[in-house]
Amino acid sequence: MKSAIFSSAIAIFATLATALPTETANNLVPRDHVKQVINSSAVVNIREDTPDTALGVSGRGTVSRTDGKHNFQALVKFDIPDGLTGSKCQLAFAYPSLFDGTSQIQVFSIGDANIENATFNKRPFRDQFKGTFHVGWGEATVVDGSGLTFDCPVKGAKAYEVVSVGDNNDVIWDAPWGGLRVNVL
Ligand SMILES: *[C@@H]1O[C@H](CO)[C@@H](O)[C@H](O)[C@H]1NC(C)=O
Ligand SMILES: *[C@@H]1O[C@H](CO)[C@@H](O)[C@H](O)[C@H]1NC(C)=O
DSSP states (O other): OHHHHHHHHHHHHHHHHHHSOSOOOTTSOOGGGOOEEEEOSEEEEEETTSTTOOOOEESEEEEEEETTEEEEEEEEEEEEOTTOTTSEEEEEEEOOSEEETTOEEEEEEESOSOOTTOOSSSOOOEEEEEEEEEOOSSBOEEEEOTTTEEEOOOSEEEEEEEEEOSSSEEEEEETTTSEEEEEEO
16 A cells, blocks of 8 residues: 555656646756766765764655744765765755755765764755755756765765755655765766
8 A cells, every 4th residue: 555655646746747847946957967867875864953863775756845944854875886986966856745844955975974863963064056056846956056066976975965055944755766966976
């Protein structure tokens, strides 16, 4: 039953995805120029209201903020395969399961990919701003793509932090088929 609901949800998303233009932002590379897609390998949510509790690896990424607090943030890990040196990588976001409020998220690289036991108070330091997305059905629009394209990292794990922009905002995705991904260009 559950899997029937899940696959019909996927079918709906697939229909929506084909009905919509594949790219909504002019600073994202068209999908047919993408050589390889790297889906996330782990998502860990951290919650401001339970700042010392490790919520662990989840199948669902949750980013939200209510009244300037009650933040949920998501740490997202990718296992970068061998042989990508010399290629460009680009962060992209698609197929949320829910979004409302500002529907905007910001992505930062973080200093360590060991995210499994992270809590709101104890987590890898925030490294560099990567970009801002406006989330909608299908492919998210890029609001600020200044750091989204970069030289592909060497083989190994790389992790990012996803946070809410503005207040009274929710963006939720089912990983790894939705949410943040890395396109190899
Ligand atoms: C997370 O905590 C468990 C239990 O203490 C430990 O075995 C594991 O190595 C930790 N993982 C990381 C990535 O720190
Ligand atoms: C990555 O996720 C997409 C759906 O967004 C899926 O079509 C694709 O098969 C996945 N790739 C891998 C390598 O799991």
